[in-house]
Amino acid sequence: MNFQMNFRWLKRYVPRGLYSRAALILILPVVTLQLVVSVVFIQRHFEGVTRQMTRATAREVQLLIDRLPGPDAVLPPDLIALAQGLEIDVSRVAAADIPASSLKRWYDLTGAIVDASLRENLSDTRRVALPDDYNVHVYVSTAAGLIDFHFDRRRVSASQPHQLFVNMVFFGVLMTVIAFFYLRNQLRPIKRLAEAAEAFGKGRSVPYRPSGALEVRAAGSAFLDMRARIDRQIEQRTLLLSGVSHDLRTPLTRLKLGLSLLDSDDATDMLHDVDDMQRMLDGFLSFTRGAGDVAPEDTDPCDLVERIIRDSQRAEIPVTLGDATGCDQGRVMLRPLAIRRAVTNLIDNAVHYGNRAEVSILLTEKSLRIRIEDDGPGIPADRRGDAVKPFTRLDSARNQNRASGVGLGLAIAADIARAHGGSLRLGESEKLGGLQADIVIRR
Ligand SMILES: Nc1ncnc2c1ncn2[C@@H]1O[C@H](COP(=O)(O)OP(=O)(O)OP(=O)(O)O)[C@@H](O)[C@H]1O
Ligand SMILES: [Mg+2]
Known part of the structure; x- marks a missing residue:
């Protein structure tokens, strides 16, 4: 009881039709499931993986930083060779050439983690730039001056995590649409039954044949039985009342005629009574006419x-x-x-x-x-x-x-x-x- 009381306000926001309610019941769990799965998956899985990959790459960058020469010396060939082996481009940049703020696209889900992890593992990081799906630039202040370490994005995060989203939304929508059509077919018999019942309530008999799921069919058959029984009863009542009224009319008319021929006060009173009876019969008749x-x-x-x-x-x-x-x-x-x-x-x-x-x-x-x-x-x-x-x-x-x-x-x-x-x-x-x-x- 209390439970009902507390949730009564919800009723105002819940759709009223059977169809929209069923749709809600269908969509709500699907959407909730998708949201929960994506949040948990992206948070736990993608973030963890990205952090691990970024840490590994940061260690390689650190390896290069440790071998950098003094500020003005050219980069030694063995260092360049090592960098090539690690697939990292190393180049000096002027402070003026690095971007003014960290570069990241808004839909880049793992970008923030890459950025944070790099800064955490490379203490002198000045900027991280993630301009597209393929390039990462880390600008680090080192003994050799400001260096741009450039490597492939796929080394620090799993590629294209939003593909999961796209797949999920696409298949979610597809399955919902299919379910919608099934649902509509299931609900149509209920609507037809409601229409037939409503019409019968207003005194009309519309053609109706039970169809649909077992339970709906049972309700439909029960309705038909009920309708037939009520129709029969109305018919019997009408026949009975109109028969009685009709059959009584003739003797009453005769009685009236006979009374009007008599000439006494009693006869006048009786004539009134007969009039009353006739009026009542008229009442019955108009009632049965329905x-x-x-x-x-x-x-x-x-x-x-x-x-x-x-x-x-x-x-x-x-x-x-x-x-x-x-x-x-x-x-x-x-x-x-x-x-x-x-x-x-x-x-x-x-x-x-x-x-x-x-x-x-x-x-x-x-x-x-x-x-x-x-x-x-x-x-x-x-x-x-x-x-x-x-x-x-x-x-x-x-x-x-x-x-x-x-x-x-x-x-x-x-x-x-x-x-x-x-x-x-x-x-x-x-x-x-x-x-x-x-x-x-x-x-
Ligand atoms: N307008 C009214 N004012 C006061 N009482 C009323 C009024 N209409 C109906 N009633 C009361 O309701 C009762 C039922 O009314 P109803 O019209 O069904 O029957 P009736 O007028 O007695 O007979 P009938 O209409 O069949 O000749 C009446 O007997 C009367 O007591
Ligand atoms: Mg009346």
């Missing part, structure tokens, strides 16, 4: 909501349009009929439990929010979860004298929001004081 049966289409949400409000106003329902923000943000994939049913249900509730309703729209780049507010009593926070369950009616005391509903209005609205990949959120209206119902849909 939301996921038609394909979503490209819709202008502001236009849709405005039309719903206008239609309600024509039916003399006290509803107004509030703020409509972001209507220039384009269109959204919606099922217009379903959205109309959801919004109408919420408006019905608002004017049923309150006196008036106000609808507002907020469209942003990421989401669409349709908000319905009213001035009624609202729903206490701890009852909101119950209110959206099918066939649940709250607090029957407070709406005793109103026509009774079935308890499906909020359930249908929530179902429709979910079928669009969104949700129905209930809250308290700041503006009107009653219930605030938001249909929030991700774009």
Whole structure:
């Protein structure tokens, strides 16, 4: 637990996608390994080797220095012969001709060690020049004056240590690229499964066939089984409810007809009851019709909501349009009929439990929010979860004298929001004081 707490900040810097995470898992060890190997190898190996080679060469130079004549004498032939045998060029130089500072290229990894080792072993070294890959000049003050000892660079350090780097980077990149392609093939089935699951959550069945690694395939098969079972259940529920509702309609209509022929107060009350029953059946039917049966289409949400409000106003329902923000943000994939049913249900509730309703729209780049507010009593926070369950009616005391509903209005609205990949959120209206119902849909 503590461990998790401490590393939570890291989450912000870690990529979120499966693909980039997998790439990170792949690259991080490779890069770390390469760095560690090169640092250890260059430090321990190249430095040690360079130091030993330089010391050996310095001893040879020292051998020559010990045999140098006085300041003005010419260099004796046996010394020249010895120097040739050792493959070292010996020549006098003027103080003005030596470079002003030690010469070394920045990428010369072992140069600094050559320089330091030479100075350490030849106490009177004035300058060390390493102009290229092939030449070393050591300028030493000796009994014979300032002498330039010139020899091959390959005598003091292993040649071209950066070749190791080049090889490592090249093969590192090559292997990473190959691994990338393998990785992508492995991750594609997971992505496809996620897409199929997401589409199903929104009420669409996209074709899907399990593929990929064993575990992914197992998850895919499990998903297919689950999808089939849910589809079957929805189908059964729809059949059952619509069958019952439909079959009850005919006798109810007959009953109504019979009652309307009778002429008594009791008959009028019973006629009301029959009307109520018919309304409930209509509720069942619209619930079973569900939301996921038609394909979503490209819709202008502001236009849709405005039309719903206008239609309600024509039916003399006290509803107004509030703020409509972001209507220039384009269109959204919606099922217009379903959205109309959801919004109408919420408006019905608002004017049923309150006196008036106000609808507002907020469209942003990421989401669409349709908000319905009213001035009624609202729903206490701890009852909101119950209110959206099918066939649940709250607090029957407070709406005793109103026509009774079935308890499906909020359930249908929530179902429709979910079928669009969104949700129905209930809250308290700041503006009107009653219930605030938001249909929030991700774009
Ligand atoms: N705007 C609202 N203000 C206060 N209470 C509400 C509001 N909307 C819903 N409720 C409460 O939530 C319960 C469930 O609402 P829902 O719309 O699902 O069913 P209903 O309105 O009772 O019946 P139906 O809509 O199916 O005719 C209602 O019984 C009511 O108590
Ligand atoms: Mg209702």
